[in-house]
Amino acid sequence: MLEVILKGHDKFYGVSDVVRMFCGVPEELKDEGKVIAPEGPDLRLINELLDDGRSVTYSDDKAYEYKGELLEPGREIKRSLYMALSDITSKKMPWGCLTGIRPTLVALEEKSPDDLEEKYFVRPDKAKLAYETSREEQRILQLVPEDSLCVYVGIPFCPSRCEYCSFVSSDISCHMDRLINYEAALEREIKLIASSIRRPLAALYVGGGTPTVLQDKEFTSLLNCIYSNLKISPECEVTVEAGRPDTITDGKLEAMKDHGITRICINPQTMRSETLLRVGRKHTAEDVIRIYDQACNMGFNLINMDLIAGLPYEEPEEHIESTRKLIELNPANITVHTLYKKRRAAMSRETVMDKNKTRGTLDECVAESYKLLEEAGYHPYYMYRQKDTGHGLENTGFAKGNTGNLYNVAMMSDCRDVLSFGAGGMSKRCFIQEGELYKHRVERCPTIKDVLTYIERVEEMAEKKIRFFGM
Numbered sequence: 176m177l178e179v180i181l182k183g184h185d186k187f188y189g190v191s192d193v194v195r196m197f198c199g200v201p202e203e204l205k206d207e208g209k210v211i212a213p214e215g216p217d218l219r220l221i222n223e224l225l226d227d228g229r230s231v232t233y234s235d236d237k238a239y240e241y242k243g244e245l246l247e248p249g250r251e252i253k254r255s256l257y258m259a260l261s262d263i264t265s266k267k268m269p270w271g272c273l274t275g276i277r278p279t280l281v282a283l284e285e286k287s288p289d290d291l292e293e294k295y296f297v298r299p300d301k302a303k304l305a306y307e308t309s310r311e312e313q314r315i316l317q318l319v320p321e322d323s324l325c326v327y328v329g330i331p332f333c334p335s336r337c338e339y340c341s342f343v344s345s346d347i348s349c350h351m352d353r354l355i356n357y358e359a360a361l362e363r364e365i366k367l368i369a370s371s372i373r374r375p376l377a378a379l380y381v382g383g384g385t386p387t388v389l390q391d392k393e394f395t396s397l398l399n400c401i402y403s404n405l406k407i408s409p410e411c412e413v414t415v416e417a418g419r420p421d422t423i424t425d426g427k428l429e430a431m432k433d434h435g436i437t438r439i440c441i442n443p444q445t446m447r448s449e450t451l452l453r454v455g456r457k458h459t460a461e462d463v464i465r466i467y468d469q470a471c472n473m474g475f476n477l478i479n480m481d482l483i484a485g486l487p488y489e490e491p492e493e494h495i496e497s498t499r500k501l502i503e504l505n506p507a508n509i510t511v512h513t514l515y516k517k518r519r520a521a522m523s524r525e526t527v528m529d530k531n532k533t534r535g536t537l538d539e540c541v542a543e544s545y546k547l548l549e550e551a552g553y554h555p556y557y558m559y560r561q562k563d564t565g566h567g568l569e570n571t572g573f574a575k576g577n578t579g580n581l582y583n584v585a586m587m588s589d590c591r592d593v594l595s596f597g598a599g600g601m602s603k604r605c606f607i608q609e610g611e612l613y614k615h616r617v618e619r620c621p622t623i624k625d626v627l628t629y630i631e632r633v634e635e636m637a638e639k640k641i642r643f644f645g646m
């Protein structure tokens with residue numbers, strides 16, 4: 176068992192983050208001032224923060240300390256601990272000692288990818304990815320005025336539950352009645368808040384779940400409600416997540432087209448039908464192609480397609496094949512996710528960390544996907560990491576030309592306000608902090624996750640948001 180004693184600081188969270196990368200799930204024993212990892216090597220380390228801000232990690236016979244430029248204390252302690260664990264286990268992580276969900280924020284502080292390699296031990300390909308993406312994110316963020324508002328409309332229902340899913344989403348096969356009542360409550364919330372909004376809307380995202388799980392009538396009604404109550408100018412980017420092809424109908428495509436919506440997501444996750452069916456999705460790769468072609472023929476010219484690398488029941492090479500197939504379809508955006516395990520997913524951590532998909536193979540397969548995408552003219556425009564990717568990788572959105580999604584960038588940036596309608600949504604206000612160019616102070620206002628309670632208390636939710644935004 177690995178034991179890390181904290182000395183001169185109480186940054187348990189940072190220590191746990193680094194330990195998790197090397198030794199599996201850690202445990203924080205705050206009373207004893209240490210973090211342990213039962214799956215780690217039999218070893219005791221002392222992670223010290225000195226008065227002058229430097230950090231040293233001691234093993235029985237060695238002291239690990241970075242000799243170059245000093246970082247802020249939270250990063251210093253992670254860096255010295257990373258140096259120790261990397262040396263002891265002979266492992267290097269793709270993102271070095273960066274553990275946060277937004278490596279592009281760190282990249283913005285640096286003058287070149289080399290700085291990320293040198294100061295944080297980030298591997299060259301990831302350093303280049305973070306550096307280039309950070310600049311593209313900033314370019315896109317400039318298109319979202321600071322005083323504008325981004326809006327999210329959430330429909331937390333799906334036609335069936337994907338085995339790897341961790342979202343709060345109800346399967347309509349058991350909850351059809353709730354879906355109808357939910358849609359009505361959602362319209363009510365939009366109407367209650369809409370007249371109080373005084374700010375221009377820069378981007379609106381209808382997401383889920385799977386919004387197109389609504390029947391044609393309710394789906395059309397929701398779009399009508401959005402467009403007749405919210406002031407959506409021609410400049411406002413509108414995206415509808417039409418995620419699952421088995422929910423997309425002519426009626427829904429026509430309803431979107433009638434409102435001038437041309438940006439949608441059709442998310443196959445993989446183009447291998449056998450995997451799709453085994454993870455619980457009720458459609459095939461052929462359905463994806465059919466719906467994609469239909470949407471293109473109807474004029475939807477800004478389509479995003481998501482892929483997940485590391486899905487169970489398929490080999491890494493099959494993910495690369497899926498990337499090739501999507502490139503052939505030529506959508507404007509392709510987002511490559513790496514499978515990760517969250518608490519609510521049916522899939523076990525062991526499945527996610529399948530021995531056949533060791534860090535090496537998944538890492539190589541993601542790198543190959545990126546290479547194919549870049550060769551096909553796509554460039555990364557936003558990226559983030561998730562806490563428990565297990566494999567330590569990231570999710571990256573690729574775009575052709577200037578088609579990157581404003582909402583994705585603005586929402587992830589934590590620098591633009593987001594008003595969220597629907598159960599489980601998170602509204603946020605972002606305040607500029609003196610001396611901080613890229614990091615804002617964020618205040619959040621959550622909405623009840625439980626669908627039935629949301630339906631019952633929608634007025635209260637609306638009032639809470641009106642107060643939160645000071646409207």
Ligand code: SF4
Binds near residue numbers: 336339342384418
């Ligand atoms: S479609 Fe998306 S939100 Fe719905 S169950 Fe699958 S992964 Fe979860």
